[in-house]
Structures are given as structure tokens and as C-alpha cells.
Amino acid sequence: MEVSFLGAAREVGRSAILLEGKKKILLDCGLKLDNEDELFPIIEQRTVRKLDYVALSHAHLDHSGFIPGLYEQGYRKKTVLTKPTRDLTQLLLADALRINEDVPYDEKDVSRFLASTHMLEYSERAGPFVFHEAGHILGSAQVEINDAKRVLYTGDINTRPTRLLEGAKTGLAAEALIIESTYGSPYDSLPSLKESGAYLANSIKETLRRGGKVLIPTFAIGRGQEILFTLESYMRSGGIPHAPIYLDGMIKKALRIYRHNAIYLKREVQRRILTSEDDPFNSEFYAFPEKKDRSDVFAAGPCIILSTSGMLNGGPILTYIKALGGDPKNKIILVGYQAKGTRGRELLEGADELSIDNERAPINMQIDEARFSGHCDHKDLMEFIKQVKGLKKVFIVHGEEEKEEEFARSIEQWAHKAKRNVDVVVPRLGETHKI
Numbered sequence: 001m002e003v004s005f006l007g008a009a010r011e012v013g014r015s016a017i018l019l020e021g022k023k024k025i026l027l028d029c030g031l032k033l034d035n036e037d038e039l040f041p042i043i044e045q046r047t048v049r050k051l052d053y054v055a056l057s058h059a060h061l062d063h064s065g066f067i068p069g070l071y072e073q074g075y076r077k078k079t080v081l082t083k084p085t086r087d088l089t090q091l092l093l094a095d096a097l098r099i100n101e102d103v104p105y106d107e108k109d110v111s112r113f114l115a116s117t118h119m120l121e122y123s124e125r126a127g128p129f130v131f132h133e134a135g136h137i138l139g140s141a142q143v144e145i146n147d148a149k150r151v152l153y154t155g156d157i158n159t160r161p162t163r164l165l166e167g168a169k170t171g172l173a174a175e176a177l178i179i180e181s182t183y184g185s186p187y188d189s190l191p192s193l194k195e196s197g198a199y200l201a202n203s204i205k206e207t208l209r210r211g212g213k214v215l216i217p218t219f220a221i222g223r224g225q226e227i228l229f230t231l232e233s234y235m236r237s238g239g240i241p242h243a244p245i246y247l248d249g250m251i252k253k254a255l256r257i258y259r260h261n262a263i264y265l266k267r268e269v270q271r272r273i274l275t276s277e278d279d280p281f282n283s284e285f286y287a288f289p290e291k292k293d294r295s296d297v298f299a300a301g302p303c304i305i306l307s308t309s310g311m312l313n314g315g316p317i318l319t320y321i322k323a324l325g326g327d328p329k330n331k332i333i334l335v336g337y338q339a340k341g342t343r344g345r346e347l348l349e350g351a352d353e354l355s356i357d358n359e360r361a362p363i364n365m366q367i368d369e370a371r372f373s374g375h376c377d378h379k380d381l382m383e384f385i386k387q388v389k390g391l392k393k394v395f396i397v398h399g400e401e402e403k404e405e406e407f408a409r410s411i412e413q414w415a416h417k418a419k420r421n422v423d424v425v426v427p428r429l430g431e432t433h434k435i
């Protein structure tokens with residue numbers, strides 16, 4: 001059996017892994033946004049036409065964003081995914097088409113993809129696939145492939161339970177493991193959800209009491225819902241003063257999809273939805289901007305504004321920064337990874353102005369950071385690997401190059417100490433390896 005890395009090799013973005021055994025299988029097919037440029041997986045049309053299956057681990061565009069491109073190139077078979085992944089991917093692709101002019105497919109290809117989906121429940125078997133919970137976002141899956149060998153692809157994983165999801169399933173069996181490494185460096189240690197929540201609540205409390213507004217830029221899917229439910233819970237229990245929580249951008253639509261797919265959420269959340277006075281999706285604290293220019297929100301008193309995009313690349317958050325960023329009473333709290341070259345990173349590095357729509361927007365508001373992650377940190381990843389049964393080979397993907405190398409060394413050290421014969425590979429883009 002062979003595995004080829006067509007993307008996400010020594011990089012985060014454009015995840016695409018080709019498995020060739022009895023069947024030809026593509027795992028994920030995403031986009032990479034690299035300073036305005038879009039990069040695609042390096043897949044040739046003749047490979048696309050020979051594929052037997054595509055499996056999608058979860059909806060994020062770095063995993064899903066080029067799947068319609070496969071249909072554009074003549075792929076006519078199924079894409080295997082979970083139902084929430086289908087719903088969320090539909091939302092994200094529609095948005096990607098609206099914003100970007102240079103994606104090499106159109107609505108027809110998106111429809112073709114949606115008409116060719118095969119939905120799979122966790123633990124159910126279909127062809128060579130079994131999906132397992134990945135704990136990353138709603139519907140996210142680890143993909144187990146039973147072909148000439150048994151292979152496990154983690155997609156993006158989080159083994160810690162969050163407010164909405166159970167942690168990823170561990171203790172699975174696989175001869176070869178293809179694992180993400182976003183926080184794979186031994187220096188990557190993430191605070192617990194409880195610590196992050198408490199820090200966020202304190203930071204918000206301080207600003208609201210001063211009469212300021214709090215901006216929280218966030219990804220539409222995954223972290224957005226986790227943050228929202230954290231705030232709702234603190235507010236209900238009196239941990240932060242009552243104030244409207246404005247939801248703006250795609251996060252609102254994504255929330256509806258989360259609600260429709262509630263059976264994929266934690267039992268506890270499902271129970272709260274059923275007892276309607278405690279439904280976290282219908283909280284009395286949520287508010288929505290009514291005016292297109294958001295003047296109603298600007299005129300409101302102290303409030304919290306949750307809006308996309310998470311790294312300030314675009315979205316309504318920029319409108320808020322322009323209007324509110326000059327006032328030192330206000331605060332912006334960054335909650336996720338801020339890639340190099342983004343406005344989010346500029347803020348963390350202390351920028352006192354940002355360029356938005358070719359204008360300089362002064363930044364006098366306070367800047368704070370509370371880390372919430374949908375990924376395992378180094379320790380969690382190591383623990384996950386130790387629990388894989390029958391493991392012979394590990395391929396590290398979906399991480400910055402240095403982190404992948406450091407992660408590989410950690411795995412080798414463990415294998416050596418534990419007297420386990422495990423081969424570790426950090427593949428380069430376009431490489432093919434034997435399993």
C-alpha cells in the first residue's frame with residue numbers, strides 16, 4: 001500500500017492525502033490561504049479520475065475547500081462524510097465562492113459534490129471506512145481505512161472534552177497513523193478549558209464594568225460556538241455582568257446548523273436544549289445587529305461582540321474595529337491561533353494602527369489574548385499515539401515544519417524508551433511512501 005502527500009506536508013492548509021491499495025482513496029482536499037494567495041493540493045486530473053472514494057474528515061476549508069474542484073475535474077463518485085460535516089461544508093463553500101473570485105470551480109461543482117455525498121455515522125462501516133469521533137468541531141471524524149493495511153487518519157483532533165463535544169476517541173488500532181501536529185512542538189502546551197474560560201470572563205468583566213465594549217474575533221465554526229457557550233454560562237451564573245452578546249457574520253448561520261445537529265453534541269447540551277428554559281442556543285443574552293452599518297451596536301452600552309473572521313482577514317469584525325478600535329475603554333480579545341502576516345498577529349505584536357480598506361484605523365483599545373483550542377497540544381498528541389494499538393508507522397502532517405520535526409523526535413524518543421518499533425516520517429509535499 002502507498003500513501004502520497006498532496007498537501008498539508010510541512011504546512012497547515014490544503015490537506016490532501018492519497019492512499020493506494022486495493023482502492024484509490026483521497027483523504028480530505030482543502031485550500032491554503034497564504035497571504036491573499038490561494039494554494040491547492042497538487043493533484044493531477046488523471047489521478048482524480050481514477051479515485052474510488054473521497055473521505056472528508058471535517059468541514060473547515062483547509063480540509064474541504066477543494067473538493068468541488070475534484071468534481072470540476074471529472075470525479076463522479078462519492079464523498080464520504082458525516083451529516084454535520086455536509087451541512088457545515090455547504091455553508092463554508094457558499095461563503096468561499098462569494099468572497100473569492102479565483103477558486104477554480106463554481107456553484108455547479110458544489111451542487112455536484114453535495115449530490116454525491118454518502119453520510120456515515122460514527123462507528124458505522126461503509127466500504128473500507130469507519131469514522132470515529134475527533135472532538136474538533138461538530139461532525140469532525142477520524143477516518144479508519146481498512147484496505148491492504150489498516151490506516152488511521154486523525155484529521156484535526158482534540159482529545160479533551162469541551163463544552164459542546166466529547167473528546168476524540170482513543171485506543172483505536174492501526175498499523176499506520178497519519179496525525180495532525182498543529183500544536184505538536186514540546187513547547188506547545190495549552191491551558192485547560194476551565195483556565196481559559198476564567199481568564200476570558202475576568203478580562204470581559206473588567207471592560208464591561210468600565211463601560212467599554214468587548215470585541216471577540218472568532219472562526220465561524222468550532223471555536224465560535226465554544227466561546228459563545230462559555231460566555232452564556234458565565235453570564236447566567238453571574239460570573240460576568242449581564243450585557244448583550246451580539247452575534248455577527250457567519251457564526252449566526254453556523255449556530256443554526258449546530259442546533260439542527262444537536263444529536264452530535266454532548267448529552268448534557270442535548271438535555272439542556274430539551275429543558276427549554278435552559279437552552280443555550282436560545283439565550284436571552286444573545287442579540288443581533290439590526291442596521292446594516294451596525295450603528296445600533298455602536299450606540300448600545302457595554303456589550304460583547306462576537307464576529308468573524310478569527311484572524312481579522314475579513315468579515316464584519318473589521319467594521320467594528322474601525323468604529324470602536326480608537327477608544328481606550330474598549331477591548332479586543334484574541335482567542336485563537338494568529339498566523340504570521342495577519343492583522344491578528346499585528347495586534348499581538350503591539351500595532352497601534354491597522355490597515356483596513358486602504359485606510360489606517362487607529363488602535364487605542366486594549367488588546368488581550370485568551371487561548372481556546374480545538375486541537376490537541378503536544379502532551380495530548382503523545383498520549384494519543386501511545387494508545388494506538390499495533391502501531392508500526394507514523395506520518396506527521398498539518399503543522400509548521402519545525403513543529404513537525406520536534407514532534408517526530410519526541411515520538412522517536414518515546415518509541416526507543418518503550419522498546420517499540422515505530423517508524424516516524426515527516427513527509428515532504430508530493431512524496432510517496434510505502435506502508
Ligand SMILES: [Zn+2]
Pocket residue numbers: 058060136156
Ligand atoms: Zn479544523
Ligand SMILES: [Zn+2]
Pocket residue numbers: 060062063156398
Ligand atoms: Zn485543519
